[in-house]
Amino acid sequence: MVRLATSIRELKKEYVLKSETVRALRGVSFDVPEGDYVAIMGPSGSGKSTLLNMLGCLDKPSSGQLLLGDDDISRMTDDKLAEVRSRRIGFVFQSYNLIQQLTVVENIQVPLYYQGRLGPKERQRCVELAGLVGLHDRLDHRPTQLSGGQQQRVAIARSLVNDPYFILADEPTGNLDSRTTAEILAMFDQLNNEGRTIILVTHEDEVAERARRVVRLKDGLLCSDVQNSEENREKARQASLAAAEAVRDE
Numbered sequence: 001m002v003r004l005a006t007s008i009r010e011l012k013k014e015y016v017l018k019s020e021t022v023r024a025l026r027g028v029s030f031d032v033p034e035g036d037y038v039a040i041m042g043p044s045g046s047g048k049s050t051l052l053n054m055l056g057c058l059d060k061p062s063s064g065q066l067l068l069g070d071d072d073i074s075r076m077t078d079d080k081l082a083e084v085r086s087r088r089i090g091f092v093f094q095s096y097n098l099i100q101q102l103t104v105v106e107n108i109q110v111p112l113y114y115q116g117r118l119g120p121k122e123r124q125r126c127v128e129l130a131g132l133v134g135l136h137d138r139l140d141h142r143p144t145q146l147s148g149g150q151q152q153r154v155a156i157a158r159s160l161v162n163d164p165y166f167i168l169a170d171e172p173t174g175n176l177d178s179r180t181t182a183e184i185l186a187m188f189d190q191l192n193n194e195g196r197t198i199i200l201v202t203h204e205d206e207v208a209e210r211a212r213r214v215v216r217l218k219d220g221l222l223c224s225d226v227q228n229s230e231e232n233r234e235k236a237r238q239a240s241l242a243a244a245e246a247v248r249d250e
């Protein structure tokens with residue numbers, strides 16, 4: 001049986017303001033099986049960040065259900081929500097969100113440090129994660145000594161320390177040039193091929209075309225949910241490599 005990384009049912013979110021109630025999500029339903037790679041797209045104001053906040057346990061829905069494993073986040077206490085957020089979600093942000101004073105391996109350790117779970121075994125795992133994202137020879141570098149792509153790879157390694165339900169990425173290539181975007185998208189391909197589930201929000205077609213599936217929101221509703229064919233994914237991969245090569249040759 002296929003296990004679900006998350007299941008979303010009739011999810012609604014309303015923001016009650018003094019003058020009006022904004023219906024940011026108006027009943028969104030979809031499942032994400034483990035191992036899937038989903039790009040969430042949609043115009044500005046369509047509800048992407050609102051959905052991302054709930055998938056990341058940063059906020060609760062007004063109604064509906066969002067299951068992470070067997071846990072329904074709408075029924076969780078705030079403490080439990082914070083615990084799931086720090087232990088079971090791997091965030092990757094556009095701006096990397098690394099701590100400048102810490103080294104590569106220390107940045108990867110941060111979530112474990114905050115949970116008081118940083119023993120010798122965990123330290124070793126962080127070194128291995130740095131290796132997984134190709135930074136085995138940069139363990140003691142600080143963020144300012146790294147390129148944007150390398151910094152994002154640190155953030156990706158950090159997102160994996162907790163064995164998350166999924167990697168949740170918000171415009172992960174938004175700050176990167178085409179060569180570095182290609183590098184990060186190749187990293188996501190590798191992680192997804194190894195079985196990790198990825199959910200990302202993007203405005204960029206070239207990023208969405210690399211996912212296995214594209215979910216589009218419009219006016220707080222899901223307006224399409226389409227699988228990318230392997231052929232189209234491969235075409236997008238080749239186009240991304242060609243763009244990266246063109247920059248290298250300039």
Ligand SMILES: Nc1ncnc2c1ncn2[C@@H]1O[C@H](COP(=O)(O)OP(=O)(O)OP(=O)(O)O)[C@@H](O)[C@H]1O
Pocket residue numbers: 015017022023024042043044045046047048049050051
């Ligand atoms: N904290 C809030 N209080 C009130 N309204 C909000 C709040 N957050 C979002 N909204 C409103 O909810 C709707 C959905 O916003 P959301 O940020 O989820 O859209 P988005 O698709 O992520 O947009 P963008 O691509 O511009 O980031 C918008 O109308 C927005 O103004």
